Amino acid sequence: MALARSGIELRCQCIDTHSKFIHPKFIQNVNLTPSGPHCKNVEVIATLKDGREVCLDPTAPWVKLIIKAILDKANTKPENVS
Amino acid sequence: MALARSGIELRCQCIDTHSKFIHPKFIQNVNLTPSGPHCKNVEVIATLKDGREVCLDPTAPWVKLIIKAILDKANTKPENVS
Numbered sequence: 001m002a003l004a005r006s007g008i009e010l011r012c013q014c015i016d017t018h019s020k021f022i023h024p025k026f027i028q029n030v031n032l033t034p035s036g037p038h039c040k041n042v043e044v045i046a047t048l049k050d051g052r053e054v055c056l057d058p059t060a061p062w063v064k065l066i067i068k069a070i071l072d073k074a075n076t077k078p079e080n081v082s
Numbered sequence: 083m084a085l086a087r088s089g090i091e092l093r094c095q096c097i098d099t100h101s102k103f104i105h106p107k108f109i110q111n112v113n114l115t116p117s118g119p120h121c122k123n124v125e126v127i128a129t130l131k132d133g134r135e136v137c138l139d140p141t142a143p144w145v146k147l148i149i150k151a152i153l154d155k156a157n158t159k160p161e162n163v164s
Contacts, residue, residue: 029115034106034152042156058156067149070116074124074140 012039014055021062022046022054030056030067094121096137103144104128104136112149114140 013033026048033043044056044063056063095115108130115125126138126145138145 024116027116029113031111031113032149032152033111034109035155042152044153058153064153067114067153070114070124071126071140071146071149073117 010038012041012043013045014041014043017044017055017057017060019057019060022048022056022066024066024069026050027066030070032058032067092120094123094125095127096123096125099126099137099139099142101139101142104130104138104148106148106151108132109148112138112152114149 028047028049031043031045031047033039033045035042042058044058044067046054046056048054058064110129110131113125113127113129115121115127117124124140126140126149128136128138130136140146
């Protein structure tokens with residue numbers, strides 16, 4: 001997975017995207033960069049638990065589902081898990 | 083906005099969250115960290131265009147809307163804008 005990386009994102013960071021499903025348990029965090037003057041593409045970069053960074057396709061349903069699942073888990077506070 | 087930051091996230095990074103709406107035009111990127119052994123909270127950290135990092139409430143509707151808007155913009159490819 002090619003990832004052009006500079007300190008400050010002055011251009012697109014993703015050259016292509018990883019199409020196959022990645023199980024959320026392997027994902028450390030997900031970084032969303034809106035399109036802008038620096039890059040016309042919306043970029044979704046997952047950092048995996050093994051340290052690798054992977055560009056994901058922001059239009060892929062499974063990517064949207066993973067992001068939704070991460071946010072939804074915030075609603076299930078660990079304390080009130082009966 | 084207090085943000086405890088270490089190189090590798092071994093603990094929670096957000097001490098509290100910014101409750102007021104931040105317009106997407108000020109947001110450089112958004113980082114989502116699922117809850118896990120390192121931190122029981124889902125953490126959403128926005129990096130603003132002025133370089134500041136702000137912890138957002140993952141359960142706040144406007145935060146979810148901003149994330150959805152970022153992803154949805156990927157569907158409107160600049161080329162096919164008629």
